[in-house]
Amino acid sequence: MDLNKLNEVGFLDMDIDPSIDLFFEINKLKKEKNAIVLAHYYQEPDIQDIADYIGDSLGLAQKAEKTDADIIVFAGVHFMAETAKILNPKKKVLLPDLKAGCSLSDSCPPHLFKLFKDKHPDHLVISYINCSAGIKALSDIICTSSNARLIVESLPKDQNIIFAPDKNLGAYINKETGRSMLLWNGVCMVHELFSLEKIIRLKSRHPDAKLIAHPECEDAVLNIADFIGSTTQLLKFTEEDDSNLFIVATEAGILHRMQQNAPAKTFIAAPPDNACACNDCPHMKLNTLEKLYLCMKYEQPEIIMDEDLRVASRIPIDRMMELSRKLGIRG
Ligand code: 13P
Numbered sequence: 001m002d003l004n005k006l007n008e009v010g011f012l013d014m015d016i017d018p019s020i021d022l023f024f025e026i027n028k029l030k031k032e033k034n035a036i037v038l039a040h041y042y043q044e045p046d047i048q049d050i051a052d053y054i055g056d057s058l059g060l061a062q063k064a065e066k067t068d069a070d071i072i073v074f075a076g077v078h079f080m081a082e083t084a085k086i087l088n089p090k091k092k093v094l095l096p097d098l099k100a101g102c103s104l105s106d107s108c109p110p111h112l113f114k115l116f117k118d119k120h121p122d123h124l125v126i127s128y129i130n131c132s133a134g135i136k137a138l139s140d141i142i143c144t145s146s147n148a149r150l151i152v153e154s155l156p157k158d159q160n161i162i163f164a165p166d167k168n169l170g171a172y173i174n175k176e177t178g179r180s181m182l183l184w185n186g187v188c189m190v191h192e193l194f195s196l197e198k199i200i201r202l203k204s205r206h207p208d209a210k211l212i213a214h215p216e217c218e219d220a221v222l223n224i225a226d227f228i229g230s231t232t233q234l235l236k237f238t239e240e241d242d243s244n245l246f247i248v249a250t251e252a253g254i255l256h257r258m259q260q261n262a263p264a265k266t267f268i269a270a271p272p273d274n275a276c277a278c279n280d281c282p283h284m285k286l287n288t289l290e291k292l293y294l295c296m297k298y299e300q301p302e303i304i305m306d307e308d309l310r311v312a313s314r315i316p317i318d319r320m321m322e323l324s325r326k327l328g329i330r331g
């Protein structure tokens with residue numbers, strides 16, 4: 001088998017013996033190879049269940065930074081695995097499907113962002129972690145949805161700031177902090193599709209339900225939300241809040257964990273604008289348990305980075321990690 005080719009095309013065409021117990025085999029590979037499986041809440045339930053750690057983007061980066069495993073298997077999307085590689089240049093970082101990208105990250109190409117940044121030389125650049133290493137290298141500080149507000153607030157009030165790439169998160173932070181950061185015009189294809197009209201109808205049918213939303217959602221949805229937070233913060237809220245019914249405006253994969261952690265409560269996925277299953281992220285869902293097994297077995301596809309880019313993109317990530325430590329923020 002040509003492993004280089006495999007790294008390019010992925011495992012799509014490979015057959016797996018259907019009698020294999022994938023949970024058993026993956027756990028065996030973890031031990032044999034001293035590998036850790038990190039997964040985001042938007043992964044399919046089986047992947048969440050076999051992961052050693054599940055978290056939001058900050059939690060995953062913090063876990064990746066301090067793991068002593070030799071191999072990090074990242075069940076998430078490319079920018080997340082790339083961040084793990086940036087923090088761990090000596091470790092092998094694997095992503096079950098190399099094509100698992102992110103519409104938000106794609107909406108901010110480095111060459112166009114550089115032109116934008118050059119027009120505002122007196123601005124500091126804060127970038128949401130959902131971006132490529134190329135954008136990170138052009139940024140001063142990285143943030144995630146769980147620390148964005150505190151990171152912005154840690155800067156002097158009169159500091160001019162560019163916020164990229166998510167205009168919805170940026171607008172939300174502007175509103176919360178009273179700043180007027182310049183926003184890059186990027187959005188997440190999943191979070192911008194929730195239908196305000198359908199959510200309002202759902203709320204009127206279930207007056208006791210609390211609407212919880214990720215800050216990547218549009219302003220109109222955030223305005224009527226009872227709680228706004230990163231995936232980990234949303235999960236924690238559903239565990240601790242007295243309510244028994246939640247309408248969840250984020251990618252539907254997190255409902256699996258919410259239901260596991262609070263089995264007596266009811267969770268309704270917020271409806272998207274049309275009839276499709278648009279609150280499933282098509283990028284996140286490219287990873288499957290089969291691909292996870294194959295990627296651990298063959299140690300492919302691997303995240304490989306240009307060293308200069310890795311070093312440059314690490315600087316703003318380190319600033320975020322340091323600020324998060326100082327401010328006591330955990331993902
Ligand atoms: P968090 O898990 O950090 O809230 O991010 C959500 C997301 O969209 C990841 O792609």
Ligand code: SF4
Pocket residue numbers: 042077101102103104105130188189190191251281282283284
């Ligand atoms: Fe990107 Fe949105 Fe998918 Fe997250 S949910 S990976 S932001 S497209």
